Amino acid sequence: MEIRGTAALITGGASGLGLATARRLADAGASVTIIDLPTSAGAEIAAELGGHFAAADVTDAEQVGAAVEIAATEAGAPLRIVVNCAGIAPPAKVLDRDGNPTSLADFERIIRINLVGTFNVISQAAAAIARTEPTEGGDRGVIINTASVAAFDGQIGQPAYSASKGGVHAMTLPIARELARYGIRVNTIAPGIMETPMLMGLPQAAQDSLGQQVPYPQRLGRPDEYAKLVASIIDNGYLNGETIRLDGSIRMAPK
Template sequence: MELTGASALVTGGASGLGLATAQRLAAAGAAVTIVDLPSSAGAEVAGEFGGSFAAADVTDPGQVAAAVAHAAASGPLRVVVNCAGIAPPAKVLDRDGEPTPLADFERIVRITLTGTSTVIAQAWAARARTGPAADGDRGVIVNTASVAAFDGQIGQPAYAASKGGVHAMTLPIARELARHGIRVVTIAPGIMETPMLKGLPQAAQDSLGQQVPYPQRLGRPDEYARLVAAIVDNGYLNGETIRLDGAIRMAPK
């Protein structure tokens, strides 16, 4: 897919996997719009690589629609990458044996799963009205699941459910959008070197990295971004979830 003259939208793009992806897509010639919360550093980091920033809460359809329109104003919207999500730990029962508040579970699912669905719907509506390339291709949507979708650990029921939902909806949405020439692919990262993990002591980071069969280290944001670029480039990748995890299979805790 030729990205020069096209636009791309990356949610959760102010840091971590999203930022690395935004930078790589911009380097490939796309006009990149970072979507993140108003409190993020989105405007600052977007300016560093010549992108733009659209403040939005991915659970708000109106805000997402405005962000999509902002991105589409820079050229035909060909790439949408969903990196927005949260991962606070929460067991089914708390330390006192009481059920965890339902609102905590719902918040994780609302942001990580419903937010992804909202972005897909708003981007699809805009892209379906955009003329296709010469081969009928209108672009690709890349979602972010997690190995927790398959190997959820103790304390991750809401997170695993939300990421499992992202994985599960990949194929049906790819089938639905096929008639519009839009592909849908999901990446399930393992233990990645995100800002949250980089804040841990080095010994803790090393311990986590040693759990990975090979290479024995944390995954790097640019490795995620490189996979996004490969998905964009390979037009036959569709309806699939790809693990990016160094062959790790998470232990129960």
């Protein structure tokens, strides 16, 4: 499917993987709408890219619905691309240092943002994409989600994060099967250790140590490498219902 002449909706598009994706898709000719929090730099970035910004919480159906409406009606092109990058990754162990249960609210918050939020965006956006006219090849759109290698090799302190990203991976195939009738493909990327704002805030020695854990290349992944994979998934019309690891072949240690 061609990127040029389409509208693209990107959650978490004001930073990290989402920002790299927004820039790459805009450079490729898409009209980009960024969903991010009101406190983000989303408005400035959207203006820089000639796109739109929708301040929204991905767990709020009404706010996401309004953002989808902007992408579908104000971009001047059919909404065909959705990339879910919004998410959080705070640690949340089962037991605290004293052996007491940790807050259930912390676990629920991570699941709600990473998993429920992703599903909410898929649901709202798929309804809009399904109403568009298909291309000559029968395509209406592509939805790309973000899981993590933690979905498969979760570390100590990551039960909530791993569960949320494992859920994103697990729902990819059934959603792809359901939306096939509309000509909508659904895929997921599972990044490894990437140069996100959170990791880039660590001392250089810590970043180097993390990069050395990657078999090859021995470095952190770059956000634009994620964005390149997004563009490849959009381009490859036979790629559907798949989760792709983007991790330099790392397999995470227990901690």
